[in-house]
Amino acid sequence: EVQLVESGGGLVKPGGSLRLSCVASGFTFSTYTMTWVRQAPGKGLEWLSSISNSSSYISYADSLKGRFTISRDNAKNSLYLQMNNLRAEDAAVFYCARVSYDSNGFFSSFDFWGQGTLVTVSS
Amino acid sequence: DIQMTQSPSSLSASVGDRVTITCRASQSISTYLNWYQQRPGKAPKLLIYAASTLQSGVPSRFSGSGSGTDFTLTINSLQPEDFATYYCQQSFRAPALTFGGGTKVEV
Numbered sequence: 001e002v003q004l005v006e007s008g009g010g011l012v013k014p015g016g017s018l019r020l021s022c023v024a025s026g027f028t029f030s031t032y033t034m035t036w037v038r039q040a041p042g043k044g045l046e047w048l049s050s051i052s053n054s055s056s057y058i059s060y061a062d063s064l065k066g067r068f069t070i071s072r073d074n075a076k077n078s079l080y081l082q083m084n085n086l087r088a089e090d091a092a093v094f095y096c097a098r099v100s101y102d103s104n105g106f107f108s109s110f111d112f113w114g115q116g117t118l119v120t121v122s123s
Numbered sequence: 124d125i126q127m128t129q130s131p132s133s134l135s136a137s138v139g140d141r142v143t144i145t146c147r148a149s150q151s152i153s154t155y156l157n158w159y160q161q162r163p164g165k166a167p168k169l170l171i172y173a174a175s176t177l178q179s180g181v182p183s184r185f186s187g188s189g190s191g192t193d194f195t196l197t198i199n200s201l202q203p204e205d206f207a208t209y210y211c212q213q214s215f216r217a218p219a220l221t222f223g224g225g226t227k228v229e230v
Contacts, residue, residue, distance in 0.1 A: 035218075037167075044225045045159075045167060045210055050218040059218040062124075095166055099218075102173065107217030109157040111178070113166040 002026040002112045004096050009117030016086050016121075022079040022096030022114055030074035033057075033099040035110060036081050038092040046092075049081065050099060083119070091121045125149055125216045129209075129223035136228055142198040144226045146211035151191045155215035158187055158196045161225075162207045170209075171196065198228075206230060 008020040022034070035050040049060045049070040058070055069082040079096050094117050097110035126149035136142050146156065154174035159167040169178045171187040174194060184199040198205055211223040 033218075035220075045161075045212075045222040047218075047220050047222065057218075061219060100172070106155075107214050107220060109169050109172040109212070109214060110159075110167075110220070111169050111172075113168070115166050 002098065004098065004112060004114035006094065006096055006114045006117040009094065009119045011120045011122065012086055013123050014087060014121055017082070017084045018086065018119060020081040020083065020094055020096075020117055020119075022081075024077045024079070024098070027098070027112075029077040030054075033101075033107075034072060034079045035097050035099050036070060036079075037095045037097055037110070037113075038090075039095070039116075040089070040092040043092075048094075051079070086119075086121045088121050091119055093118050124219060125152065125213050125221055127211055127213055127221055127223035129211055129226050131226060132224065133227040133229060135230065136201050137230070138201055138203055140201045142201055142205075142228060144196040144209055144211075144228075146189075146194045146196070146223050148192045148194075148213055148215075152213045152215035154190045155213055156187070156189065156194045157212040157214060157220075158185075159210045159212065159222075160205075160207050161210065162204075167210065172214075201228070 003025045036048040051070045071080045098112045100108045100111040102108040128147045156174045158171040161167040175187045208225045208227045
């Protein structure tokens with residue numbers, strides 16, 4: 001059974017930093033592209049960042065303006081999101097998800113999601 | 124970026140109803156369109172990918188159609204567990220797989 005378990009969320013002051021983790025199990029983590037998505041309270045889903053299986057290809061949403069860094073450790077079946085200079089508008093539930101590919105090798109969908117970890121930014 | 128617009132933003136329905144949700148892309152995305160269901164307090168769940176392919180384990184009362192810029196999610200015979208928020212997502216312009224704003228299906 002595919003499982004993704006996020007951790008690392010919590011309360012942080014504006015300008016502070018936080019590192020989120022996502023531990024995967026039930027599939028060969030090192031062969032999948034992974035992604036982070038967030039959802040502000042009462043709002044919709046926002047794609048943040050993706051990282052290829054070997055970390056060769058990394059992409060970010062323009063809205064992050066270089067404050068977030070995605071990484072992974074395939075030996076630990078883990079995905080990370082380092083978040084710096086946090087703002088009130090970054091408060092959200094952060095989800096990690098697995099990226100699936102279609103038969104042509106193109107991005108298809110986010111087929112499995114973790115339960116999310118809540119980040120609150122407040123003084 | 125490709126903008127995804129869903130309509131309506133919310134709708135009221137009853138158990139047994141047929142429900143239709145629309146998603147429009149700001150440019151043609153072929154059939155690179157996914158649908159997700161999110162129940163309150165839960166993570167999103169993939170329902171349909173490539174516009175019309177049901178994800179494994181998803182009940183057959185869910186169906187998707189469309190291509191180009193206009194897409195539809197249909198739920199036949201709405202069940203109590205289907206009251207949730209539904210999101211479309213384009214996968215044409217990877218890796219920025221942008222989402223629609225969501226449609227809340229409520230009683």
